Amino acid sequence: MSRPARPDERARVHPARAAWEFLDPVLVDCPACGACASVRVTEPPAEDRYRRLTFGARRMTCSRCSAVREQPATEVSNPTLGLPLRLVAPTRHGELVFFNLEHLDYVRAYLADRVRAESFTESGPRNTSVFSRLPAWAKRAQARDEVLAAIDKARAKAA
Numbered sequence: 001m002s003r004p005a006r007p008d009e010r011a012r013v014h015p016a017r018a019a020w021e022f023l024d025p026v027l028v029d030c031p032a033c034g035a036c037a038s039v040r041v042t043e044p045p046a047e048d049r050y051r052r053l054t055f056g057a058r059r060m061t062c063s064r065c066s067a068v069r070e071q072p073a074t075e076v077s078n079p080t081l082g083l084p085l086r087l088v089a090p091t092r093h094g095e096l097v098f099f100n101l102e103h104l105d106y107v108r109a110y111l112a113d114r115v116r117a118e119s120f121t122e123s124g125p126r127n128t129s130v131f132s133r134l135p136a137w138a139k140r141a142q143a144r145d146e147v148l149a150a151i152d153k154a155r156a157k158a159a
């Protein structure tokens with residue numbers, strides 16, 4: 001059990017970010033060898049970051065077996081090229097998935113923040129942010145230790 005937050009503990013700031021901001025790279029299971037493969041956006045250039053990261057052309061490369069898979073720019077977002085996401089954190093309550101290590105660390109830092117866990121409220125204007133879309137069970141203080149352990153296990157799969 002975690003101790004309650006002291007009044008003098010100040011909440012760290014966790015700036016709200018949208019999930020699409022984490023779509024390059026996306027870590028997946030390599031379809032050829034099962035290792036961790038990386039899907040990167042190859043085009044278009046970065047003028048419109050949202051369009052690039054959501055609908056841009058992509059290339060998957062595997063550093064273990066050198067497999068390559070490509071996907072042209074598309075109107076339907078498919079950032080994994082249909083492959084399973086690598087960073088999955090299963091718990092008794094459900095699972096959390098992450099596009100890459102930056103995404104994982106961003107969510108982990110938020111969930112690990114003791115003050116946030118004590119003061120979290122579901123409502124708020126930022127209902128499109130990564131944090132607002134986390135399942136309620138993941139944000140409960142009672143589940144925090146289990147959730148963080150599952151996230152740490154998922155992190156190890158990025159190697």
Ligand SMILES: [Zn+2]
Pocket residue numbers: 030031032033034035037062063064065066067
């Ligand atoms: Zn491979």
